[in-house]
Amino acid sequence: MAKAKNSLFYLGIIGGFSAIMYWIVLLGAKLESGRDIVVHTSQQGQWADFKEALVHNLEHPLAILLAQIVTIILVAKLFGWICTKIGQPTVIGEMIAGIVLGPSLIGMYFPEFSAILFPSQSLGNLQFLSQLGLILFMFIVGMELDLKVLRNKTHEAVVISHASIIIPFALGMGLAYFIYNAYAPDGVQFLSFALFMGIAMSITAFPVLARIVQERGISKTKLGTVAITCAAADDITAWCILAAVIAIVKAGSVVSSFYTILMALAYVLLMIKIVRPFLIRIGNIYNSRENLSKPVVAIIFLTLILSAYATEIIGIHALFGAFMAGAIMPENVKFRNLFIDKVEDVALVLLLPLFFVFTGLRTQIGLLNDPEIWKLTGIIILIAVAGKFIGSALAAKFMGQNWKDSLSIGALMNTRGLMELVVLNIGYDLGVLTPEVFSMMVLMALVTTFMTGPALDFINWAFKSKKEEASPEVKAISKYKILLSFGKPESGRTLLKLANGFTQKLNGNATFTAMHLSSADDLHHYDMDAYESESFKPVIEESIHLNRKITTLFKASTDFDSDITSVANKGDYDLLLIGLGQSIYEGSFLGKLLGFTTRIINPEKLLNTVTGKENFFDSSPFDERTKQIITKSLIPVGVFINKDFSKAQRVFVPVFDVKDSFLVAYAQKLIHNSGAQVVVLDAAGQIRNNAAIKEKIRAIEQTVPNHISLQNQGAIEKDFLEQQDLMLISLESWKKMVESKSLWLSDIPSTLIISDKTNLYLEG
Amino acid sequence: MFQLAAVTNLSLYLFAGAVVVLLCVLVYLQLRLLKAERIKNEAAAKFQQLESQVNSLQLATLESKLNPHLFKNILNSIQSHAYQTYFALDKLANVLDYILYESRNKFVTAKEEIEFALNLVEINKIKLSPLFELNVKTKINEADPMYDQPLIAPLISIDLIENAFKHADLQSEDAFISIVFEFKDSQFFLTVSNKVSPKSPLKKERGGIGTETLEQRLRIIYKDHYKLNRFVEDNVHIAHLNINLREHTAAMHTVR
Structure with missing residues (x-):
């Protein structure tokens, strides 16, 4: 009923007001009398009219731009897809797509098509859009650059990367000397031409390199980290040099570029000293997606645009400003990731292909019509590869890498990709490069990027024949991995001693990871490093003393037990050792029982008891956190109660239940690895009736007498x-003991309570 | 005078009588002494005899105790061996079952194959010290739909495991064998690593067939969807087998 009413109302109001509108038009037509009204009438008829309008619309700048974008994205994606299929980075496909769409191929064979789709007057729009895309892209590149990586291992990487810049730079300048007369545009100083040839030779594409490293799964290896660090150092240096080169080229000489460079330095200082702290404060406040509100996004974008604008005005290209803005973003990973996510889609998918095609449109391979020029192209490629590849490989070798890694670093650093195109376009815009040189250099960029993958494969193949190396993942599978998680730095030392007792003889086949979690609220970014090294000091000392390698893991956490268990479960560990803090037992029944405290009444505890927060006689075997860890963990967990533990020589294993038999496997490890003497107490008479456990103990006794004995008396x-x-002791037995308040609990030595959920396969 | 002489005579007789009496006493005492001496000697001899008798008796008892103790010790070790043997035989029975009834099928489930391999490991354990660092791990996502499907060629894991036990350097102090089964993302992984001796292997008359046949079988059955790598680094031999069952089944379906 209500529906019908609504429909009636709808029809009434639409119909009624349509009638009124028609009436107004009829009235208005009468007003026309006396005016000169030109009515579009054509002789061609309605259909022809429509066709004409359609053609007219097709030639409208916005329509052309939209059509261009559609074509470009489609073609770029197609070529990108082909490249991934043949195992090349997508960048190459996009670069080729640009060349294909440009005058080199489509323009040459289908000039009409090209004239319609890419008329020369439309290139301006395309250029602006692609520049915008580049600015956003450089912003992302700056953000993805982790300056922390640089801080850690600067020395080696900086030497390699600077060697890999200066060598090709010098070679490029040398080349410029020979081709200046024949190929430099008129009216360009030799200095400008030579500097541009130099910088064009020495570029490395950080994004492409990072992607190749990631795709090959070597990002965690030594080679991967060194290569990435080198590329990062290379990137920063190269952009700074480029800024200087642009300043020099624009000003005409080194001296007159002085003011520009001075301004640029002032700008960099301003960004680092004033803008950066401001952004860091913002980053600290807004680091989750929920509170990254529109005003904050606006502030960030404003910073980006203003920075780009400033550098453009100073005269060192807007790209440098965008890169700088990205690099000074707060180092909060979450914040950066959020922002990269926001910008990446528009920048990389929509705008960046435009840049490739724009470059492709300028590249005229048709100009290279002379064998002489092709020879020169070959020489350029040769010099580029020789400078970059051999230069960085030699530097790496000199810094102590082995041959395989050095050559791989050389091959990786030789990737020029997109960055080279950026430099070339700037040179072209400045008029330093002629279309021929530009085309040759684009070809060089294409070839050097293309050869990275095959070169790496070849290096792998060439060195493989001698010795095959297992990937670290495969090696890690079979290792016995222990995760130590501790709060107090000193307890880390004890846990390490204990872990060593279990694995002493295994040497390299057991690994330790020491983890320290710290409450995220108590930590400040600036003293994090000091705090970290302080927390791990005792463990590291002990590891040196024991001559064992350990890995440390430091994390700020808001939820300790979840973080510990997720690391343990995901990290594929075999045993998680945690210490049982003594303080939590202060004043509790168990604490009294264990002798941790002499007073049973602790003021705070008493208060909690009175207010009903705690049960005075609460004798639960663990605190809440330990309980949570044990429940959530999928791997065996050992909870350690420390009472002046130094070495595991005499070990006592009470067995209350058949299920406790997995303890024998741990005792076996102690015997084997630290020569412990183990007394197994058959507390409930369960072993006597169980052949499997009995025989297991007997078998050990037969092999190493005087190291294990089975006792039956109860007391x-x-x-x-x-x-x-x-x-x-097993977790279950421990619970039972605590519940029954066993009298001898107060006299126990250091104790390891083991909860093992994976003990299905230990009998026998 | 006579009287005097008579008195003197009397005292003389008296004196002589006393002497005789004394002599008699002396002789008697001497005799008693001799007798006592003899008894004492006899007693000592007897005692000595008894003592030696007791000693030998004690020895006999000790010896009679010693024999069963020896037996007990020997029994202990035989019992231990017998149990291990029984245990190994039990596992061997399982293995035989598998070989007889399951391996006739072209494919078995990953679950069955892993269970079989675990039995095989148990049998091989008999040649190891119970303290030997043998690490067997199974990391299996049982919810994986391919885990319960017959997709694994039977006895595919046998070669790698046998090799580990055959070539492990049992003598060195940090010797170990580690066998890890994984099943995740519809992929079957087996990683076997063991310490090997740095010395060059002795030439054997027969051998090397296992490795080749394994490779051959894998190639025929799984084509490109498997990976078998072997590495030796720092005297540790690692064999890593990965079978991608999803790709494999996908390929089988497209062939049909």
Whole structure:
């Protein structure tokens, strides 16, 4: 009923007002009398009219631009797809797409098509859009550049990267000397031409390199990190040099570029000293997607545009400003990732292909119609490869890399990709490069990028024949991996001693990871490093003392137990060792029982008891956090109660249940690795009736007498307990003992409580 | 005078009588002494005899105790061996079952193959010290739909495991064998690593067939969808087998 009413109302109001509008038009037509009205009437008829309008619309600048974008994206994606299929980075496909669409191919064979789709007057629009895309892209490149990486291992990487810049730079200038007369445009100084040839030879594409490294799964290896660090250092240096070169070329000489360079330095200082701290504050406040509100985004974009604008005005190209703005963004990874996500799609998918095609439109391979020129192209490529590849490979070798890694670094640094095109376009715009040289250099960029993958394959193949190297992942599978998680720095040392007791003889086949979590609220960014090194100091000392390698893992956390278990579960560890903080037992029943505290009444505890927060006689075996860790962890967990533990020589293993038999496997490790003497106590008479466990113990006794013994009597003497270094007990038995308030709990030695959910395969 | 003489005579007799009496006493005492001496000697001899008798008796008892103890010790080790043997035989029975009934099928499930391989490991354990660092891990995503499908060629894991036990350097102190089964993302992984001796292997009359046949089988059955790599680094031999069952089944379906 209501529906019908609504429909009626709709029809009524639309129909009624349509009638009124028609009436107004009829009335208005009468007003026309006396005016000169030109009515579009044509002789061709309606259909022809429509066709004409259509053609007219097709030639409208906006329509052409939109059509260009559609074509470009489609073709770029197609070529990109082909390239991924043949195992090349997509960048190459996009570069080729540009050349194909340009005058080199389509323009040459289908000039009409080219004239319609890419008329010369439309190139201006395309250029602006592609420049915008480049600015956004450089912003991303700057943001993806992790300056922290540089800080850690600067020395080696800086030497390699600077050698890999200066060598090709010098070679490029040398080449310029020979071709200046024949190929430099008229009215260009030799200095400008030579500097541009130099910089064009020495560029490395950080984004392409990073992607290749990632795709090959070597980002975590030494080679990968060195290559990435080198490329990062290379990137920064090259952009700074480029800025200087642009200044010099524009000013005409080194001296007159002085003011520009001075201005540029002032600009960099301003960005680092004033803008950066401001952004860091913003980053600290807004670091989640929820509160990254529109005003904040606006501030960031304003910074980007203003920075680009400033550099453009100073005369060192807007790209440098965009790169700089990206590089000074807060180093908060979350913040950067959020922003990269926001910008990346528009910049990389929509705008960047325009740049490729714009470059392609300028590239006229048809100009290279002389064998002489092709020879020169070959020489350029040869010099580019020789300078970059051999230069960085030699530098890497000199810095102590092995031949394979050095050559791989050389091959990786030889990737020029997109960055080279950026430099070439700037040179072209400045009039330093002629169309011929530009085309030759574009070809060089294409070839050097293209050869990276095959070169790496070849190096791998050439060195493979001698010795095949297992990837670190495969190697890690079979290792016995222990994760130590500790709060107090000193307890890390004890846990390491204990872990060493289990694995001493395994040498390289066992790995330790020491993890320290710190409350995220208590940490400030600036003292993080100091705090980290302080936390790990005792562990590292102990590891040096024991001559064992350890990996450290430091993390700021808001949710300790989830973070610990997720690291343990995902990291594929075999054993998680955690310390049991003594403080949490202060004043509790268990604390009294364990002798951690002499007072049973702790003021805070008492208050909590009175207010009902805690049960005074709460004797749960663990605190909440430990409980959570044990429940959530999928791997075996050892909870360690430390009572002056130094070495595991005398070990006591009470067995209360058949299920506890997995403890024998741990005891076995202690015997094997630290020569421990183990007493297994059959506390509930369960072993006597279980052949599997009994035989397991007997088999050990047969092999190493005097290292394991099975005792049956129930009573446990105080003297005996005091002689022991360590007690191994299963979680279930521990719970039972605490619940039954066993009398000898107060005399126990250091204790490792093991919860093992994976013990299905230990019998036998 | 006579009287005097008579008195003197009397005292003389008296004196002589006393002497005789004394002599008699002396002789008697001497005799008693001799007798006592003899008894004492006899007693000592007897005691000595008894003592030696006791000693030998004690020895006999000790010896009679010693024999069963020896037995107990020997029994202990035999029992231990017998148990291990029984245990190994039990596992061998499982292995035989598998070989007889399952391996006739062209494919078995990953689950069955892994169970079989675990039994095989147990049998091989018999040649190892119980303290030997043998690390067997299974990391399996049982929810994976391909885990319960017959897609694995039977006995495919046998060669790598056998090799590890055959070539492991059992003598060196940091010797170990590690066998890891993984099943995730519809892929089957087997990683076997073991310490090998740096010395060059002794030439054997027969051998090397296993490796080749394994490669051949894998190539015929799984074509491009498997990877088998072997590495030796720092005297550790690592064999890594990966079968991508998703690609494999996809390829089988397209062939049909």
